[in-house]
Amino acid sequence: MAGMTRTWVAVAAATATTLAVPACGAAHPGAVKRLFSAHVTVGVSPANVGMAIDAGQAVRTDPTGQVQFTADKLTCRQNYSTKVIVEPGSGVLLHYVNGSTVTCATSRSGPCSPKCNVDALHHTQVTMTDPVFTVVGSGNKVTVRVAAGSLTVSSTKVPGSVTLHAGQQVITVDGQRPGTPTYFDLAALSAFERQAFHDLRSTDPEAHLSATATAVPSQQSFTCGSPRPAFSSTGQISSDQPTTLTYRWRRSNGTLSGLYSMIFTGPGTQQARGDTWTPPTDNYQGTDTLRVSGVSGASASSEPSPITLTCIRAPAAILSNTLTSFTPTTGAMVSATWHVTTDSSAAFTFTAEFAQTSDPRLDITKDHNYYAAPSITESGQTIYDITVTWQYNPCLTDPYLVTSGTATGTGTLTTSPRVTKKTGTCVTPPA
Secondary structure, three states: OOOOOEEEEEEOOOOOEEEEOOOOOOOOOEEEEEEOOOOEEEOOEEOOOOOEEOOOOEEEEOOOOOEEEEEOOEEEEEOOOEEEEEEEEOOEEEEEEEOOEEEEEEOOOOOOOOEEEEEEOOOEEEEEEOOEEEEEEEOOEEEEEEEEOEEEEEEOOOOOEEEEEOOEEEEEEOOOOOOOOEEOOHHHOOHHHHHHHHHHHOOOOOOOEEEEEEEOOOEEEEEOOOOOOOEEEEEEEEEOOOEEEEEEEEEOOOOEOOOEEEEEOOOEEEEOOOEEEOOOOOOEEEEEEEEEEEHHHOEEEOOOEEEEEEEEOOOOOEEEEEEEEEEEOOOOEEEEEEEEEEOOOOOEEEEEEEEEEOOOOOOHHHOOOEEEOOOEEEOOOOEEEEEEEEEOOOOOOOOEEEEEEEEEEOEEEEOOOEEEEOOOOOOOOOO
8 A cells, every 4th residue: 555654673682683675865855753851862963843963974862861853764763872873874764873752654655675684693594575573682682573564584604594574573692593483562662662553653643442352151050070172252343544453252251262462554453363272270250351552652442241150960870770669559549669879979859650541552752642741850868769659541442551761861761661450440431
């Protein structure tokens, strides 16, 4: 996108860092644009707004100084106790001499090529085309991180390079091959660096951010003793303007997800990377929250997304299920008793069935005089005697009473049907 501002930051400890581009050849390539503190010099003179910066001149800030200046296609913000030289020689746009932080933004407009190289301490070279990135130097270690776009980090001492994308950083030590890229947290950057990222990239006020999170499903149950199921959350992040941000999930058990980045080129809403985690206990109520950190201190958190995990004790295993009696009693009643044993005092269910039929060999469930008693849940013991009583009709011509009982737990045992003949006398009511 033509004219889109891009940012880079160089932070070093008393060692030269160079941003190298084809020389632009201007005698007065820069100018002072803003003074945040008066303790700034250009060359040997105190700086003032509008003051020209010649090729080869140094810009210095004392321990309280801050300044913003241009250098051809760069707009830079320089923090305290820092020295840089603007266009010190052919092909070098800005030379970092020593100090704390210099943050610069570049665009594709202007006379210079948009492709630049940064000689970032100790034989480490950064090749980029209009990204947003940071170079941090400390002793013999160099950290390069990317806030937007991408770049390549390599060494001039040994072969090999790595490509960084938005939200990633890499460390090199003494010019060796760059390490493995990792994600960085914008919230952990210095206030100066975050503010510079924002201010040099956009004239808009700080972005307003928002986030939402949802766990689907939010409630789960499982059998105690088996592996706990994981919960998954999805989220969305919104911004009212272009911005760079990082985000992560914070779980109620105190753990965090990985760190991720997101770039907005305009207002809108984007899908966040989801989160999956397993609760720490069998019966658990907790939350998962999406937390966002943007440049210049912007932040947002979703409403906590609740989750509930419930452990359900496994049913008892049925060891035996025996019909011990099936006897017609006084009047038109019949009683059946089952002896059931289990391996534990956990719950199980028992269902008794009854029919009055003319042929006990048939499926009693299809008989017109079939009845299934409501299921009974038993627990607390390992030996049970379960009695069920029915009323039958002695006036029916069907001579057989049939029953069966089913105990259901971990494994199922069902008794074979038992048959007895009906007793009692059919009494015809008076006319």
